[in-house]
C-alpha cells in the first residue's frame with residue numbers, strides 16, 4: 001500500500017504514531033495527482049503550495065499532541081465550495097477568474113480540524129448534470145474505464161477517490177450528485193438530510209434541494225467526515241439546530257432486526273441486468289446478517305423527475321441571475337451599454353446545459369405558467385414527501401439501486417438531455433423529500449464497472465444508514481478493490 005491508498009482512519013493512525021508525517025502523505029498524493037491527472041482530469045485547480053503549508057502546520061499540531069481525526073489528512077473539494085483566496089469556478093466560464101473573499105462553512109470546519117487542501121475538483125457546470133461532461137474546464141474520466149464518465153455532477157470528487165488523488169472529498173447533491181458518481185466510481189457517498197450541513201459559501205444551484213456531503217473510501221471515513229461538517233450554522237438559515245451524533249459510534253456492525261423496505265416502483269423490468277444482480281446479492285447479504293425485508297410502495301415515483309426539473313430549474317434561474325457581468329466573474333469585452341453587457345456576459349459565460357436550465361426555469365416561473373408548472377410541482381413534491389413519511393412508518397431504511405445502469409460512455413448521452421435526466425430517477429426523490437441517503441459499493445458489472453447500492457434513511461436517520469452500510473461493507477470486499485489505473 002502507498003500512502004495515497006490509505007483511508008482517513010488508517011492515515012490518522014500512522015500520523016499520530018509518527019510513522020509518517022502529513023508532509024510525506026501530502027507529497028505522496030501530490031505525486032500521484034501529477035502521475036494520473038492527465039488520464040483522469042479530476043481537478044480544475046491543484047494547490048500544491050497550500051497543501052504543503054497546511055501539512056506542515058498539521059505536523060506541528062500533531063507534534064504538540066493536539067491532533068484531531070482529520071489533522072494532516074489531504075482532502076479536495078468540489079469547485080462549488082468557496083475557498084478564500086483560491087479560485088472557485090463552479091466549472092463555469094462565467095466564474096473563470098473568481099477569487100472568493102471567504103470560505104464555505106463546511107470547508108472552514110475541516111480546516112479548523114487541520115485538514116490539508118489539495119485543490120478544487122471538476123464537476124458539471126453549476127452542478128447541472130450527471131456525467132461531468134458540461135464543465136468549461138474539460139471532462140473527467142472514470143478511473144475504472146477512462147472511456148466512460150465518472151458520473152456527476154460531483155464527478156471529480158468521486159474520480160479523485162477512485163484514482164487515489166485524495167484521501168476524501170466533499171461534493172454536493174441536489175438530485176443525486178454525490179450518490180451517483182460514488183456508485184459509478186466505487187466509493188462511499190452520502191447526501192445528508194436537508195439542513196444537516198450548512199450550505200453557506202456553497203454556490204447555489206437549487207437552494208431547497210442542495211446539500212453538502214462526503215465522498216470517501218469506506219463507511220468509517222464517511223462517518224468521520226459527516227461528523228466534521230454537520231451542525232447548525234447561524235450563517236445558513238436552513239441549517240437545523242439539532243445535536244450532531246457521534247456517527248462513528250453508530251457503526252456497530254449489527255443489523256439484526258433492521259427492517260429494510262424495497263420499493264416496488266424502483267425494481268422495475270428494464271433495470272440493467274448487472275444492477276439487478278448486484279441488488280439481489282446485496283439483499284441476500286443483508287438477510288444473512290439478520291436484516292428483514294418488506295415490499296413498500298412509493299406511488300408518486302413516476303412524477304419525481306418532472307417535478308425536480310421544474311423546481312430545480314426555477315430555483316436555478318433565480319439563483320443564477322446574480323451572474324450579470326457586474327458582481328462576479330466574466331464581463332464581456334464587446335458590449336455597448338448595460339443591457340448589452342449583461343446579455344453578452346451571460347451568453348459568453350454560461351454553457352449550453354446551464355442556458356437550457358435557466359430558460360426552462362424562467363418559463364416555469366413566468367406569469368401565466370407559474371400555477372400550471374411551478375405551483376403544481378410544489379404540490380407534487382409534497383405528495384412525494386408523504387410517500388416517504390408513510391413508507392418510513394413501517395421500515396428503518398429503504399434499499400434501492402443508485403442508478404439504473406453502470407457508468408455510460410463519454411459522449412453517449414450529451415445530445416439526449418432527457419435521457420440523462422431520466423437516469424436520476426432513483427436519487428431525485430430523496431432530495432425532493434429532503435431526507436438522507438448514501439451509496440455504498442455493492443459489486444461490479446460484467447465489464448468490471450462499480451455498482452453502488454442506495455440506502456435511504458429517515459430525516460436525520462444518518463446513523464441508521466451508516467450502520468447498515470458499514471455492516472454490509474464488513475461482509476463484502478467491494479470497497480477494497482482498486483481502479484486499474
Ligand code: GLN
Pocket residue numbers: 127128129130152153172173174175176177178205312424
Ligand atoms: N443530475 C442532476 C441534475 O442534473 C442532479 C445534479 C445534482 O445533484 N447537482 O440536475
